[in-house]
Amino acid sequence: MVRKEIYVYLLAYNLLRSLMWVAGTTYGSPPLRLSLQGTRHHLGNFIPELLAATSTQRERIYRTLLKVIAHKSVPLRPGRSEPRVRKRRPKSYPLMKQPRSVLRNQLQTA
Secondary structure (H helix, E strand, O other): OHHHHHHHHHHHHHHHHHHHHHHHHHHOOOHHHEOHHHHHHHHHHHHHHHHHOOHHHHHHHHHHHHHHHHOOEOOOOOOOOOOOOOOOOOOOOOOOOOOHHHHHHHHHHO
16 A cells, blocks of 8 residues: 555656646746646646536636746755754753653652
8 A cells, every 4th residue: 555655646746747847848937947836736726627617618727727837937046055964962861761650750759
């Protein structure tokens, strides 16, 4: 079942990327600069309209969806590389190696 779930996620990802590719090439935007999450959001908003529409309306709604996706591009952000460091320092407390009830009893008797 885990494999099936992974395959479904990969299928959904590829479908979104192909929708971004069609939108980018149709309306002259670079497809790699379009927002994946924006595409997912817009597709979710357009699905009820696509399901309720007739075939001629569906083509018009699909073209509108492509136009909306193509106009939501991610801005170019050069020099965005972050160092791989840990922000938080480890705590100086010892690890819990006994059950919490035993430790509470030790604190109360001390």
